[in-house]
Amino acid sequence: MCVDMSQGTYSTFAQDLSSGLTNGGAITILWGLVLVTACNLCVALSLGELTSSMPTALGQAYWVYRLWNTPLGRFVSYMCAWINTFGWWTLTASQVAFMTEFLLGMKTMFDPEWDGVNKGWLNFVVYIGVVLVLTAINVVSCRKEKILPWINNFVGVWFFGLFVVLSLVLLISVGTKSGLSFQPASFAFGAWKNETGWGDGVVWFTGLVQAAYGLTAFDSVIHMVEEIPAPRKNAPRVIWMAVLFGAVTGFIFMVVCLFCIQDVERVVNANLPFMELMMETVGLKGAAVLIALFIFNGVGQGISILTTASRLTWGFARDGGVPFSKYFSHVDPVWQVPARALWGQAIVIGIVGILYLFANTVLEAILSVSTIALTVSYAMPILALLITGREKLPPGPFKLGRIGPWLNWVSIVYCIITTIFFLFPGGPNPAPSDMNFAIAVFGIMLVIAVAFWFIQGSRTYLETEDAIASMVYAHHLEMNQPDVDDSVPAVQAPVVVDSK
Numbered sequence: 001m002c003v004d005m006s007q008g009t010y011s012t013f014a015q016d017l018s019s020g021l022t023n024g025g026a027i028t029i030l031w032g033l034v035l036v037t038a039c040n041l042c043v044a045l046s047l048g049e050l051t052s053s054m055p056t057a058l059g060q061a062y063w064v065y066r067l068w069n070t071p072l073g074r075f076v077s078y079m080c081a082w083i084n085t086f087g088w089w090t091l092t093a094s095q096v097a098f099m100t101e102f103l104l105g106m107k108t109m110f111d112p113e114w115d116g117v118n119k120g121w122l123n124f125v126v127y128i129g130v131v132l133v134l135t136a137i138n139v140v141s142c143r144k145e146k147i148l149p150w151i152n153n154f155v156g157v158w159f160f161g162l163f164v165v166l167s168l169v170l171l172i173s174v175g176t177k178s179g180l181s182f183q184p185a186s187f188a189f190g191a192w193k194n195e196t197g198w199g200d201g202v203v204w205f206t207g208l209v210q211a212a213y214g215l216t217a218f219d220s221v222i223h224m225v226e227e228i229p230a231p232r233k234n235a236p237r238v239i240w241m242a243v244l245f246g247a248v249t250g251f252i253f254m255v256v257c258l259f260c261i262q263d264v265e266r267v268v269n270a271n272l273p274f275m276e277l278m279m280e281t282v283g284l285k286g287a288a289v290l291i292a293l294f295i296f297n298g299v300g301q302g303i304s305i306l307t308t309a310s311r312l313t314w315g316f317a318r319d320g321g322v323p324f325s326k327y328f329s330h331v332d333p334v335w336q337v338p339a340r341a342l343w344g345q346a347i348v349i350g351i352v353g354i355l356y357l358f359a360n361t362v363l364e365a366i367l368s369v370s371t372i373a374l375t376v377s378y379a380m381p382i383l384a385l386l387i388t389g390r391e392k393l394p395p396g397p398f399k400l401g402r403i404g405p406w407l408n409w410v411s412i413v414y415c416i417i418t419t420i421f422f423l424f425p426g427g428p429n430p431a432p433s434d435m436n437f438a439i440a441v442f443g444i445m446l447v448i449a450v451a452f453w454f455i456q457g458s459r460t461y462l463e464t465e466d467a468i469a470s471m472v473y474a475h476h477l478e479m480n481q482p483d484v485d486d487s488v489p490a491v492q493a494p495v496v497v498d499s500k
Contacts, residue, residue, distance in 0.1 A: 009246030010163050010253035011297060012214040015098045016367065017257065017273040020210040025193030028207030029254050036211035037247040039414035042407045043375075044218055044243045045400060046382045048236025051222055052396035055231045056474040058315070059222045060084055063381035065462065066475070067388045075453065078321060078461045080380040082449040084219070085316050087373030088309035089345055090441070091217055093352040094366045095302040096134070100127045101363065102295050105272045109279065109288055117271065120356045127353040134299070134306045135346040139339055148307060155300035162297055163249060166290060170260045173281045180262060180281065188258040193268070197427035205421035209364075212418055213371045214250055218242045219378065220308045223315075236398040306345075313345045314338040319467040320460030323452055329466075352441065360433045361426060368422040368438035373445075379415035382408050394478045 013020070013029075020029040050063050061081035065074055103126055104117045116122050141147040174180045194203045221238050225231045228238065261267050262280045270276035278287035317328035317338075332339040355362045385393060386408055400407055425436040453461075462471065 009214045009250040011159065011294065011301070013210060013250045013254055014166075014257070014274040014294075015102070015298070016210045016213060017277075018268075018270075019364065019367070020207060020254075021193060021268045021273055022195045023207030023209075024203050026188055026191040026258050028204060029210065029258070030189060030251060032204070032208045033211040033214075033247060033251055033254070036208055036215060037243065039410060040212075040215050040218075040243045040247075041240055042410040042414065043378050043382070044240040045236070046385075046404075046408050046411050047219065047222065047378060048239045049393070049396070049398055049400050049404065050381055050385070051225060051235045051239065052232045052398035053394045054396075054474065054478055055225050055235065056470075057223050057226050057311075058319075058470060058474060059219060060377050060381045062471065062474060064384045065471075067381070067384045067392055073384070074462065075458075076380065076384065078453060078457055079446075079449060080377055081316050081319070081321050081461075082445070083373050083380070084377035085309075085312045086442075086445045087370055087377055088217075088305070088312050089348050090352060090366055090370035090373060092134075092302065092306045092309050092345075093349045094213070094363070094370050095298065095305055096127055096130045096349065096353070097363050097366050099130050099295060099298050099302060101272060102275070102291065102298065103130075105275050106288065106291060106295070108271075109275065109284060109291070120358070123362070124353055124356040127356060128350055130299075130302070131346050131349050131353070134302050135342050137303055138306055138310060139335055139337055139342055148303075151300065152304050152307075155297065155304060158297055158300065162293060163253065166294075167253060167256045169286070169290065170256055170277075170281055173283075173286075174260045174262075177281075182259045183261055183264075187264075188255060191258075195268070197429075198424070202421070202424065205417065206424050208418060209368060209371060209422050211250075212375070212422070213367050215243055215246055216371055216374045217305070217308075219374065223308060223311055232397050309345055310338065310342050314341040317341055318464065319462055319470075320464045321457060323456070325460060325464070355437055355441075358433065359435070359437055361436060364426060365437040365441065368436060369441045372419050372422050372438065372442060375415045375418055379412055382411050386412070 020032075024032065047060075054063055054066060056062050061077045061084065064080050065077035067073070068076060100123055101117075104123065108114055108117050137151075138148070141151065174182055192200070194200055196203055196206070198206065218239050221228070221235055221242065225235050228235050257274070257277060260281055261277060266280070267273045267276050275287070275291055278290055281287075282290065313322075314329060314331075316322055317325045319325075322328060328338070328341045328344050330338065330340050352366060353362075355365060359365065386405070390404060390408075423436060423439045423442075426434060430436075449457075462468070
């Protein structure tokens, strides 16, 4: 999964090209990416040290509880689990939203006057359809253990192949077709474009959302640490390499796109700038084929993201952290999958799509809230480590040493700044339909989480038999310090399939 996410960074940047072009242009797209990469490497290295020290699929929430073993620490751990899980729900929602807009955009390629793309109810219907398809594939595929890994591996290979194809097609088309020309380097590397109404300083930070969104979700490695050989040594390497590889491929592809833009204003003002870019360089028919392959790839990425989200949903339910935990932690004996958790999170993801019925900035809001939620879930165990003291960190083969506190603090500052600015609307004094609803969506989630803590979570979170067994075993692994070349056995308690 981690490889898929890193390889998919370039496609994520392409999907979200409109954000970068209007919020700073090439400067934020490329040099903002460099800054975000540097900061995310600090976060990745910090999480890598925690993974090496405490290799458990329970991830960030366990680390908070393990380092801060107090009643307050348990509550913070609970909130971390909620925020992390919600981050993956909204990350799935963002990929669904992208596919919704590209599917409807295929219609406008051949019928530019078609108004259906602007109808909120139609967007919502297509959005729900994509959610149902991705969920059904996950449910059905788990009947055989090899199907989902095969899909993920296929998507990974396809992503890299499509990266090469799209890059070459763009460069060859512009280089060989009459009437087309490359943009000057001054535009590709140094153009500043601010069409938001905010001051340039604000736009620099709001423009970072494209890069931050594209480089997030590297905690998928953490939640799959049980499946990685020699995880104490390899997992940290995989985490920071996912960030670095994603940044490199994303940077290269964005350079290609910026050099190949023909009509800057037309691309900037298009609903889907990447689709417009493909049409004006490759032509309608060629662009239609390539965009269809791009959408197919995006659906594959959506399957992988939803799989990781479902693991977190089921695990959180097993740990007593969500309403009706016993119900959602059930594993279907026929399909061999936590079907209730899958369909339950499908309902949550579908509810996020209701934004289409009254907002014009749905995609931007979902992008922002998913990036914020995941970033906050990364910051919480790092902050817990700084508060309780790095001396509490169990020893592991991957150590940051003296630079550890500096990397930890850079991570925290980065998370705070991005969280603040990613809540900003697209422009000052927006109309109600143009608001950034990320703060509302995130706020509602926090209210629900806190309410459930007082209703039941304070009594059930990490108090179930499976959760206690998982934590005991995770602590056992820390104390015994297996050799770095040894695989870490599954820390989660065996799944008991009931027939209810």
